[in-house]
Amino acid sequence: MDLFNSALGRNITFVRPSHFIIRGFIGISNVKYYYVFLFFIFILSVLGNVFVMLLLLLDHNLHTPKYIAVFSLAVSDLLNSCALVPKLLDIFLFNHNLISYSDCLTFLFFCYMSLSMEALNLVALAYDRLIAIVSPLHYHIRVTNKVMSGLIAFFWTFVLLVLLTATGLLTRLSFCDSVVIKSYFCDHGQLYKLGCNDTSPNRIIALFLIIVILWLPLAFILASYIRIGIALLKISTMKERVKAFKTCTAHLSLVAIYFVPILTTFTMSSAIDPNIRIINLSLTSVVPPLLNPIIYVLQTQEIKDSVRKLVKVKIQNVITVKIVK
Template sequence: MSSVNVSFSQNISIVHPQYFFIIGLSGIPHSTYYYIFLFMIYFVTIFGNSVVLLVIALHQSLHSPKYIGVFNLALADIGETNALIPNMMRTFLFDSQYISYNACLANMFFVFIFSSLQSVTLLVLAYDHFIAICLPLRYHAIVNNTSMVLVFPAIWAFNSSMVALMVSLITQLSICESNIIQSYFCDHGPVYSGIKVIVGFVITSLYLNTPMVIIFLSYLGIFLALSRITTWERRLKALKTFVSHLLLVGIYFFPICFTYLAQLLHALTPNARVISTSLAYVVPPMLNPIIYVLNTAEIKILL
């Protein structure tokens, strides 16, 4: 049994374990091949997103609202990948499944902050495309570099505050039942214990369901605007302007929604749940820069 740190305040004791055991990947057959695959994903993700960051930063022609959003998405991709994969690789290389209490909270914070930034950035990019197609004459008045430079720091500040608040709730809880986490990182479910349903609902509603619904409504408006364009040539030209974003949204939201739905229906074994969930979080950051390089003429020309 693990030792615990106990603090006393006004006759109320709060029990914190000194460490947690992350055992989600330990039971996967032939896990060596999966870890090799994760290392390849890590290398491609860091390299691809770093290239996107450098290209946007060094070329004045890409200093536009759209690419400010793409720049922020690449930062979030790198951050989430560094928050997830190195810890999983540490477990494999050093056969170390434990993580200290404070390190667990830090891991949870960074995974949630960068994942939420991905979701909200996709929402901002959807808004950018909605204004460009539905209100083209007012686009530069509504969406410009100044507004984007103000929006994204505000998003970072808001997300950081919300995630920090959620994570800080753990410090006010006693964790007495178990210090074993059936996941691939310090997930909120196994740690939050009794209030995990409430916290899980808040997180998924704020950073998954709400952005997804708003993006869907923006796409609905875009398709209605496209239907009013008389010629197919002009319609296809307008459609090409946001096809890369459509792919990014599908790659990010569909795997996560499928995984959560399968979990609710109890259609996944524990090993399948861990693998599907981890892939849903680590594969989109790898594909995002590839999609933008292949589908964006401005970046392809510069490369």
């Protein structure tokens, strides 16, 4: 303990608070209606992602590399909704702004886990589309169920280790001044800035997370679509180009929904009102899990065919039961 305290500085006593206070919005009336709105989004997103997961598990025709990544995306979306929204409702709708030290770190870990996996699942889907369009003859060799499962497992393991490190580094901080978190959840950046000892390791891991979880995935996705665009230009007829591009529309929609608002917030954080920042980040956290299953059901032909088949079988079963009776 002496060595640890010396790392904090000679005049600082290590302080680990029993609770933090999550401040949330400032000066906005009737804000509870916003959290009721989030609650309805939460219910719909849970139902939508559970539906997609069950559909992918039940239809063996969808047991392909692409839908392994889609399944992982649905899992991360479900984790995101369940980790974030119920706690938000408890904090702000029922005025339980106090959150214990350990609960705060747990809250942070699972929120960042799901948000990070959202980006990396989009990378896996970009890789699938890249090989499918650029090297279609090698697709079944380079993108197999085993390869995609290994890639997804690597992403989950990588995020788990990085976030355990980021969360562990927070435990070395001394909170001797304020315990008020200026956000709507236990935000990593807002939390380590409350530390009154050396926060440079926390800043480094935060920068690492932004680069590896946001900018590198986005750079890979953009580079993939530049390569896809070049490949599409080489296709002889416009009809074939459009047909090939349609296989990418669902993925491109998800990329835009996830990256545009979150990068806008982070790159313009100093110019954005704190309340607007909270709204932007909270919607970025809850809207993609709602829209992802809808987009894949509406824009992906295999999913639509699977839904039709499921409905057809259900109707046939109902008719058979009625005839037997």
